Amino acid sequence: xxxxxxxxxxxxxxxxxxxxxxxxxxxxxxxxxxxxxxxxxxxxxxxxxxxxxxxxxxxxxxxxxxxxxxxxxxxxxxxxxxxxxxxxxxxxxxxxxxxxxxxxxxxxxxxxxxxxxxxxxxxxxxxxxxxxxxxxxxxxxxxxxxxxxxxxxxxxxxxxxx
Numbered sequence: 001x002x003x004x005x006x007x008x009x010x011x012x013x014x015x016x017x018x019x020x021x022x023x024x025x026x027x028x029x030x031x032x033x034x035x036x037x038x039x040x041x042x043x044x045x046x047x048x049x050x051x052x053x054x055x056x057x058x059x060x061x062x063x064x065x066x067x068x069x070x071x072x073x074x075x076x077x078x079x080x081x082x083x084x085x086x087x088x089x090x091x092x093x094x095x096x097x098x099x100x101x102x103x104x105x106x107x108x109x110x111x112x113x114x115x116x117x118x119x120x121x122x123x124x125x126x127x128x129x130x131x132x133x134x135x136x137x138x139x140x141x142x143x144x145x146x147x148x149x150x151x152x153x154x155x156x157x158x159x160x161x162x
Contacts, residue, residue, distance in 0.1 A: 005154065012147045018048045019140040025109070026133040029124050036120035040112040040129065045136075 025041050032038040114123040 008154070009147065009150060012143060012150065015049055016140065016143050016147065018043070018045055019136060019143060022048075022136050023133070023140065026129055026136060029112075029129045030126065030133065033122070033124045033126045033129070036122060038122045038124060040114075040122075040124045041109045042112055042132070043109055045139075 022043055022045060025043060029038075029040045029042070112123055112125070112128075115125055115128070
């Protein structure tokens with residue numbers, strides 16, 4: 001039963017994982033706008049999502065029942081340890097692994113070609129990065145809205161008494 005629910009939400013989860021990874025890249029570009037020699041990086045969302053869905057012959061247009069390599073639940077492991085450097089710190093050995101698996105599966109990172117070269121070798125165009133950041137955030141929010149709607153529909157079907 002739960003595996004069917006998981007498969008139904010797999011595509012949306014993949015899309016949100018790639019969007020979140022892209023948001024990290026874009027925020028890194030913005031943060032390094034004044035770093036000499038920094039090369040702006042990005043990932044093509046559609047290519048990365050298609051690559052994530054191609055595992056076991058799936059495609060972006062296939063049904064949601066395909067097995068996805070990166071569609072793994074969040075897991076907790078005890079492999080790492082936390083350093084206690086002050087009296088008030090709590091020690092612990094648990095680490096949280098985010099869903100989506102390794103970001104290596106999202107495709108190759110591409111470097112942006114600057115529209116105007118800079119003397120210090122930095123390829124970040126702050127205006128373009130801000131637009132890309134806002135666009136990606138908007139698409140992420142839309143994806144969350146769709147996922148929320150799917151979950152509400154499932155809950156409604158599960159809790160209905162008819």
